[in-house]
Amino acid sequence: MSATMIEARRVGRTFGEVRALHDVSLRVRAGSVLGLLGHNGAGKTTLINVLTTALPPTSGSAVVAGHDVVRQGRQVRRRIGLTGQFAAVDDRLTGHANLLLVARLLGASPRAARRRSEELLAAFGLEHAARRPARTYSGGMRRRLDLAIGLVGRPDVLFLDEPTTGLDPASRVQLWEIVEALAADGVAVLLTTQYLEEADRLADSIVVLDSGEVAATGTARELKARVGTLTVQLSFAGPGQRAAAEDALRRSGLRPAPGADGSAVGVPVESSAEVPAVVRALDT
Ligand SMILES: Nc1ncnc2c1ncn2[C@@H]1O[C@H](COP(=O)(O)OP(=O)(O)OP(=O)(O)O)[C@@H](O)[C@H]1O
Ligand SMILES: [Mg+2]
Structure with a gap:
């Protein structure tokens, strides 16, 4: 079996009163993709920040590429690539210059930097x-x-925070193919997403975060079997309505999840007999 490249052991992180992460454990092996699913504010970015050494955990520990994220941050950073939720691209620079800059920052000679930059521009x-x-x-x-910038240093471990949010279907598929190729090449990938469909397509295993806690772990198939095969899809006029509806559904013991697009919510149900309960929850 291939080596474990990311391991979180009961990671916790608080911000004052806010408990962003609580006892989160997960493991990603070389050559595999883990999909981290969760609603807005579930703690996905916070976990990525901990695993990429940007933020120390307040409890628990994590090992990435064989190094402790707190005590051996520098060694960890040398082995990882990160494509954050908000683009690291410098708008004023050309694509080529963006890549060149990062390669030089990572210590490549001007010539090697130019070669790597050209290689990535072609690959993407x-x-x-x-x-x-x-x-x-x-x-x-x-x-x-942005993804190319994260790959300049040929990382063994890649973190992608909502890599396809806002992309059209064709660009999304293109990105999926790139991620699949990287995993096939042996890279361990942890990606966050709000789309079950994306996790389903890409991830060998899925971790669902709910308010900072692991709500479920398994393969897409296992999770689907657990939540049932029927989903009620709800669409809303705006994000405020959607958030209010998600709250109401949760209070009623239902499990709303991000739907097919950003404005939709899916509610798994066992049978159509449960649909009235969904409507009642929204009504209240
Ligand atoms: N620096 C911070 N200071 C205070 N609270 C924070 C900080 N960073 C994150 N949080 C809180 O921690 C929780 C988790 O946030 P996080 O950004 O990890 O969620 P997320 O799952 O990435 O959400 P999204 O899907 O919106 O990107 C939220 O309640 C957020 O407000
Ligand atoms: Mg986030």
């Missing part, structure tokens, strides 16, 4: 736009450049 289909400032890129191109 950005050659034609390499000499344009990144601010002229489309959302999908930016996301690809």
